[in-house]
Amino acid sequence: MKIYKEFLFDAAHFLPYAEEGHPNRRMHGHSFRVVVWLKGKPAAETGIVRHFEDVEREIMAVREKLDHHLLNEIEGLEFPTLERIAAWIWDALATPLPEIARVEVHRASCREGCIYDGPEAE
Numbered sequence: 001m002k003i004y005k006e007f008l009f010d011a012a013h014f015l016p017y018a019e020e021g022h023p024n025r026r027m028h029g030h031s032f033r034v035v036v037w038l039k040g041k042p043a044a045e046t047g048i049v050r051h052f053e054d055v056e057r058e059i060m061a062v063r064e065k066l067d068h069h070l071l072n073e074i075e076g077l078e079f080p081t082l083e084r085i086a087a088w089i090w091d092a093l094a095t096p097l098p099e100i101a102r103v104e105v106h107r108a109s110c111r112e113g114c115i116y117d118g119p120e121a122e
């Protein structure tokens, strides 16, 4: 069974290795929507995979590191593509939430997104 929790954050970034003259080389901002999925068997006694309060606490700690930051200044996000943001969020949550199964990062204004199913998936 899978459960999910969403969070939103706003952040600036630029892509230093984009082609010369490409708008992505200039600093700009996005509103991101992130969906974190956890997978597991609901415990027999509680009927839940994981307390949503636990999930909320952990994803808010991650959100705090991203929201209203310049993503390029965050260690591990020096070249902050959607793909790297998704993997960075996964890495930040994998220890506190070992049931993690998927991270979706949506950039609604661009109608784009990335789905990451972990280092063992493509």
Ligand SMILES: [Zn+2]
Pocket: 013, 024, 028, 029, 030
């Ligand atoms: Zn961008």
